[in-house]
Amino acid sequence: MKTSLVLTVIGPDKPGLVELLSQTIAAHQGNWLESGMSRLAGKFAGILITEVPEGQVEALTAELTALQEKGLKVVAERTSEPEVVSDQQRFTLELVGHDKPGIVREISQALAERKVNVERLNTELVSGSMSAELLFKADADLSVATNADLDELQGALEDIASDLMVDIILKN
Structure with a gap:
């Protein structure tokens, strides 16, 4: 079973932050689905949705939290598929x-x-x-x-x- 996580990320902008984030997600069999990221006032800031096997959620979340030591603060929130509103x-x-x-x-x-x-x-x-x-x-x-x-x-x-x-x- 797959679990969706919404990740918010922020840190001082420097080359390699997207690669660091993508490698961490991939190491836990995660799939990068959607994202929006920008450089704002010298900071790298973004939000993304990733999907990972349920058994990898805790390990991925712990490793994402540990990225703060490398200057990237990541907050992970579990999410469910939004209900479709037709009207x-x-x-x-x-x-x-x-x-x-x-x-x-x-x-x-x-x-x-x-x-x-x-x-x-x-x-x-x-x-x-x-x-x-x-x-x-x-x-x-x-x-x-x-x-x-x-x-x-x-x-x-x-x-x-x-x-x-x-x-x-x-x-x-």
């Missing part, structure tokens, strides 16, 4: 505007109030093409019940966009 509609959100505190807070609050689930969120700061000012960019995959009022959500996001002076686009 959901999925869409994306794209946002761009001058960087300022509170953008993520305002948008996430509006989404949470309408029971919109954020399934993936990527944000970045980039230089504006016409100026040296920093632009905040975000893109997100979202889901919500099929009976949700998307027009009301769009209106609420447009109000926030106007207040924050950002552009927001929702796409199905």
